[in-house]
Amino acid sequence: MQTDGPAPDRTPASRRSGGFSRRSFLKGASIAAVGGPAGAAATAGGAILTDAPRDTGTIPAGQLREIALRVNGVERRVAVETRTTLLDALRDGLDLTGTKKVCDRGACGACTVLVDGQPTNSCLMLAHDAVGREITTIEGLASDAALHPVQQAFVEHDALQCGFCTPGFVMSAVACLGKHGKPSPATLRHELAGNICRCGTYGRIFAAVQDAAGRAGR
Amino acid sequence: MSACVGSDLGRPDGPAKVSGRAVYVADLAVAGAWHGGAVRSTIAHGRVLRIERKPGFDWRRVVVVGPGDVPGDNVQELLSDDQPILAERVVRHVGEPLLLVAAPDLPTLEAALAALRPIVEPLPAELDFESATRVLHEVSIDKGDPGARFDSPPPGARLFEGTWRTDSQEQLYVEPQGCVAWPADADGTVVVRGSMQCPHYVRKALARCFGIAPERARVVQLTTGGGFGGKEEYPSVVACHAALLARAAGRPVRIVYDRHEDLLVTPKRHPSRVHHRTLVAADGTLLAMDVDVLLDGGAYTTLSPVVLSRACLHASGPYRCEHVAIRGRVVATNHVPSGAFRGFGAPQTCFAIERQMDRIARALDLHPFALRRHNALRLGDATATGQVLHDSVGSLAVLDAVAARTGIDRHRWCAPAMAVPSSNSGRVRGLGMSFFFHGAGFTGSGEELLKGRVAIRLLPDGRAEVAAGSTEIGQGTTTVFTAIAADALGCDPGDVVVAVPDTAAVPDSGPTVASRTCMVVGSVLASACRELAARIGGAAGDFRSRARAWLAAGGDGIVEHVYGSPPGLVWDQATYRGDAYPCYGWAADVAEVEVDLDTLEVDVVRLTTAVDVGKAIQPRLVEGQITGGALQAIGWAQCEVVSSRDGRVQQDRLATCIVPTTKDAPRFDVTIVEQPYAHGPFGAKGVGELPMDGGAPAVLAAIEDALGVPADRVPATPERLLALLEQRERTS
Numbered sequence: 001m002q003t004d005g006p007a008p009d010r011t012p013a014s015r016r017s018g019g020f021s022r023r024s025f026l027k028g029a030s031i032a033a034v035g036g037p038a039g040a041a042a043t044a045g046g047a048i049l050t051d052a053p054r055d056t057g058t059i060p061a062g063q064l065r066e067i068a069l070r071v072n073g074v075e076r077r078v079a080v081e082t083r084t085t086l087l088d089a090l091r092d093g094l095d096l097t098g099t100k101k102v103c104d105r106g107a108c109g110a111c112t113v114l115v116d117g118q119p120t121n122s123c124l125m126l127a128h129d130a131v132g133r134e135i136t137t138i139e140g141l142a143s144d145a146a147l148h149p150v151q152q153a154f155v156e157h158d159a160l161q162c163g164f165c166t167p168g169f170v171m172s173a174v175a176c177l178g179k180h181g182k183p184s185p186a187t188l189r190h191e192l193a194g195n196i197c198r199c200g201t202y203g204r205i206f207a208a209v210q211d212a213a214g215r216a217g218r
Numbered sequence: 219m220s221a222c223v224g225s226d227l228g229r230p231d232g233p234a235k236v237s238g239r240a241v242y243v244a245d246l247a248v249a250g251a252w253h254g255g256a257v258r259s260t261i262a263h264g265r266v267l268r269i270e271r272k273p274g275f276d277w278r279r280v281v282v283v284g285p286g287d288v289p290g291d292n293v294q295e296l297l298s299d300d301q302p303i304l305a306e307r308v309v310r311h312v313g314e315p316l317l318l319v320a321a322p323d324l325p326t327l328e329a330a331l332a333a334l335r336p337i338v339e340p341l342p343a344e345l346d347f348e349s350a351t352r353v354l355h356e357v358s359i360d361k362g363d364p365g366a367r368f369d370s371p372p373p374g375a376r377l378f379e380g381t382w383r384t385d386s387q388e389q390l391y392v393e394p395q396g397c398v399a400w401p402a403d404a405d406g407t408v409v410v411r412g413s414m415q416c417p418h419y420v421r422k423a424l425a426r427c428f429g430i431a432p433e434r435a436r437v438v439q440l441t442t443g444g445g446f447g448g449k450e451e452y453p454s455v456v457a458c459h460a461a462l463l464a465r466a467a468g469r470p471v472r473i474v475y476d477r478h479e480d481l482l483v484t485p486k487r488h489p490s491r492v493h494h495r496t497l498v499a500a501d502g503t504l505l506a507m508d509v510d511v512l513l514d515g516g517a518y519t520t521l522s523p524v525v526l527s528r529a530c531l532h533a534s535g536p537y538r539c540e541h542v543a544i545r546g547r548v549v550a551t552n553h554v555p556s557g558a559f560r561g562f563g564a565p566q567t568c569f570a571i572e573r574q575m576d577r578i579a580r581a582l583d584l585h586p587f588a589l590r591r592h593n594a595l596r597l598g599d600a601t602a603t604g605q606v607l608h609d610s611v612g613s614l615a616v617l618d619a620v621a622a623r624t625g626i627d628r629h630r631w632c633a634p635a636m637a638v639p640s641s642n643s644g645r646v647r648g649l650g651m652s653f654f655f656h657g658a659g660f661t662g663s664g665e666e667l668l669k670g671r672v673a674i675r676l677l678p679d680g681r682a683e684v685a686a687g688s689t690e691i692g693q694g695t696t697t698v699f700t701a702i703a704a705d706a707l708g709c710d711p712g713d714v715v716v717a718v719p720d721t722a723a724v725p726d727s728g729p730t731v732a733s734r735t736c737m738v739v740g741s742v743l744a745s746a747c748r749e750l751a752a753r754i755g756g757a758a759g760d761f762r763s764r765a766r767a768w769l770a771a772g773g774d775g776i777v778e779h780v781y782g783s784p785p786g787l788v789w790d791q792a793t794y795r796g797d798a799y800p801c802y803g804w805a806a807d808v809a810e811v812e813v814d815l816d817t818l819e820v821d822v823v824r825l826t827t828a829v830d831v832g833k834a835i836q837p838r839l840v841e842g843q844i845t846g847g848a849l850q851a852i853g854w855a856q857c858e859v860v861s862s863r864d865g866r867v868q869q870d871r872l873a874t875c876i877v878p879t880t881k882d883a884p885r886f887d888v889t890i891v892e893q894p895y896a897h898g899p900f901g902a903k904g905v906g907e908l909p910m911d912g913g914a915p916a917v918l919a920a921i922e923d924a925l926g927v928p929a930d931r932v933p934a935t936p937e938r939l940l941a942l943l944e945q946r947e948r949t950s
Contacts, residue, residue, distance in 0.1 A: 097245035098238015100443075102392055103477045107872035110392065138238035151236040155228065158838050161846065162692030163235030164393040164443030170236055192880045196872070198390050198444055199692050200846030202883040 067131050071096065072140030080127045087111045089127035090137060098138035098167045109195030110168040113137050119175035138167035141174065150174050150212045157208035161199035169195045173209045182213045222701035222711050223900045226838040229697050231690065240441045243396035243413045244474045251398060253327045254463040254473040257317040257334045258483065259309035262345065262552035262865025264338035266307055269317060272333035280330045281466040283318040288462060290429030295422055296451055298519035301555070303427055303458050309338060311517035311554050312866045313483030320463040320471045343552040345865055347514030348491055350549040354515045355523035357530040359794045361602050362541035367497055367506035374500040378578050382570035384914070384932040386860040387487035388869065389559050390877050393443020395452060395484060396474035399460035406430065408461050411438045414453035415445045416729035418687050421721045423454035424461055439719040445691040446850070447558030450731050451521055452484050481870045485557025486860055488513040488525055488548070492533065492570035498578050502589045504539040511546035511567060516555035522548040527661055529563030531798045534602040535571035536613055536655040537593040542602040552865050558731065560847060561910035564656055569932055572652045572915030580631065587627040590653045591617050605797045610903065612804040612830025612893040617653060619828035619889045620806040626651050632923045645812045650919025652912035653806045657799030658904030659734040662789035665800065669780050671725035672742040674703060674750050676775030680762030682707055682750070684743060685717045686727035688735045693906055694839035695735055701835050702740050702899050706747030709761035725778060733803070733904025736835060738781060740899040746779040784897040801895045803908040804830040807848070809916035813924045818936035820856045822917055828889040832903030837890060844909045845886045851913025853878045856934050
């Protein structure tokens with residue numbers, strides 16, 4: 001290995017959190033939540049729970065606050081800290097493990113969920129800030145009977161290998177189709193540029209999403 | 219009957235993966251599991267004096283495990299015994315584990331890790347592998363008498379020298395490393411489930427760590443989010459750590475790395491420097507080659523001897539040459555240990571020989587395509603180890619295929635050292651090519667020694683279950699095994715299930731590495747299936763009814779076969795002479811790039827490749843392997859930087875550890891060539907690693923064509939291209 005400097009930050013602009021580092025963002029947010037009125041999102045919810053026994057996940061048996069999140073059309077109550085991300089609340093609090101944690105810093109898109117229809121890195125959003133918003137995760141796409149058209153197209157085009165980035169890609173693709181209908185190839189590349197697939201299935205993903213767009217008959 | 223082989227069945231794991239239902243290690247619900255982590259060295263080399271515990275932390279909340287708590291050997295079982303599970307007196311790389319901690323939740327774990335401070339007295343660190351002197355392993359390959367040739371070259375012959383370098387590369391499997399371990403059960407069996415390529419490797423490592431028989435360690439693979447070699451040897455480290463903590467805590471312990479830790483401490487591709495001296499006749503015939511290969515092994519041996527071996531066995535490229543000397547060394551440094559990564563040494567030496575061929579072609583005013591075709595190994599030729607190629611040589615076929623697709627054989631190359639090309643768009647275009655081969659399966663007698671075993675067994679409902687330790691890591695093992703078994707049994711793919719790789723329930727078919735799963739394990743599977751099919755007979759009725767009838771009549775429904783090398787293969791490990799691999803895959807790439815003259819950013823706009831895979835068992839999966847491997851090679855060629863400062867990896871988060879995104883993916887033009895291999899299942903050869911080998915030299919040749927500067931180092935970043943342009947301006 002050579003002793004060059006680090007590579008430049010090439011996080012797609014659409015995934016950067018407005019010039020904040022995630023750490024400073026979380027720090028500021030948790031101070032706000034503890035020290036004063038931080039808006040309905042941070043202070044909504046139930047009683048302060050102490051020493052709630054938990055033995056799974058990232059949420060400690062410390063000072064927890066129960067909040068209500070509307071996930072996949074259902075109101076769910078979950079105990080979180082002020083600093084708990086939406087990603088950790090979904091995975092560890094609500095056992096919705098289809099949303100994946102890969103970088104935890106908003107650089108890979110694997111944790112993409114829809115928040116009020118917008119593709120969102122759930123590792124960059126505090127659970128408290130998701131209160132009152134409509135959250136859709138990968139588990140909310142398919143009905144019992146059938147896969148979502150985008151999921152179906154991913155299967156048919158073999159647009160996955162190891163599958164770990166796949167839920168995030170599917171969510172970004174669903175959001176892209178919601179926004180653009182039938183995206184051009186360039187638009188599709190741009191809209192999906194925040195998701196990383198190391199198996200290298202991008203070409204298949206483009207084909208799958210365009211096929212799904214066609215099927216949706218937009 | 220051959221209905222499944224050659225068709226596209228679709229992945230059985232596809233629906234679960236697209237809907238988020240597939241269970242990876244971080245998703246597995248384990249009641250009462252604690253979280254594990256490690257206290258690590260922050261310096262590259264030093265003497266461990268003590269580990270301070272911050273007062274004020276309530277240590278009763280966690281368990282701490284040190285080197286003295288290892289019940290068996292404090293040795294990370296692999297090729298050499300030089301790597302401890304936990305360092306005791308000396309640390310040899312940044313990130314080396316010293317102590318392990320488990321806690322009920324992650325914040326408590328983080329607090330405990332922060333309250334443990336190793337006091338390490340720094341020692342001089344070796345951070346430049348080119349000047350490092352401690353040799354971990356050496357390889358020599360000799361053919362003919364190159365010395366005599368170089369000393370007295372025939373009239374008209376010319377000598378070319380070149381030094382070619384490649385930097386490290388991060389596998390960046392998207393799912394980080396992780397395992398869950400349970401404390402020993404009533405039988406004394408230690409159980410580990412996790413993300414891995416090689417469950418039987420992990421079992422062996424646990425047995426050594428705990429001082430138990432291998433059967434007392436049970437290892438089960440969970441859905442695995444990518445490996446690319448990065449989950450060949452390293453999961454044994456994670457598993458031993460988790461299992462030691464589970465033993466101490468008396469409860470299950472899960473270790474899942476966060477990305478930062480994964481990038482800092484796990485093995486990566488070996489950096490290389492390869493020096494070529496090549497004697498060439500005026501007509502371009504290669505007369506003699508002398509190749510010196512140097513790899514940075516990092517702090518411990520890990521798999522470096524085998525990586526070096528494969529690097530050297532591919533160092534003379536897919537070319538005929540009667541007089542060859544190859545000398546290889548892998549040296550120890552205080553970098554994070556280098557390890558397995560798709561290609562396993564071959565991409566490094568392939569880069570060097572291919573760029574050397576371009577240099578020769580330009581100097582002799584020969585076309586690079588013509589030079590390659592003129593010297594290409596053909597059926598009946600002998601490789602550098604003296605292996606005569608009797609079978610399945612697609613060399614000319616792949617070359618001619620890319621020429622037909624691209625016209626590369628008629629392309630007029632930009633002469634090096636010409637002025638910076640002008641361009642109205644601010645972008646210049648270039649083409650480059652590469653020609654390469656990759657030995658499939660283990661080197662030499664490896665497969666013969668390994669004796670991979672596969673079972674096919676009838677289930678009570680009449681379906682047939684494939685039982686092997688080979689893992690699905692995204693490449694499509696499950697689908698490929700289903701296709702092979704269905705056709706060899708003469709049944710529908712729906713009649714075949716593939717067992718979860720669980721060392722307590724499947725035979726050891728060998729590791730899922732070395733492009734061997736389809737070709738080697740698949741061939742054992744096919745032969746076992748044919749025997750089972752012969753047993754139960756081809757009477758009337760569908761397969762399941764016949765199978766149930768056979769079982770009801772008391773028939774034995776299990777067939778287990780062991781790999782046997784094809785007859786006639788001879789390998790001498792001591793002299794590196796003979797049949798280095800059972801067969802080779804062959805490929806040629808043509809890369810088309812555009813370089814931005816302001817930023818020197820490189821866009822690979824198209825990659826055309828032709829690959830001889832013997833037989834595409836599942837063409838769509840094969841194409842996925844080809845384009846996926848090629849994209850990793852393209853990334854390595856120009857944007858994937860792995861560098862270190864004072865031994866610490868600098869690209870320690872995904873914002874700086876750059877890999878190709880949707881915007882970097884070129885258009886791929888893939889031609890699958892099928893020159894069947896007689897001993898592969900239905901003619902198939904390995905394909906997993908081959909596509910990684912040729913992308914970098916093709917892309918750098920294309921950059922050279924675009925800019926007119928000699929590109930001799932991977933990755934060709936804008937900073938390096940700028941330096942080359944500035945150097946040319948100074949010297950012209």
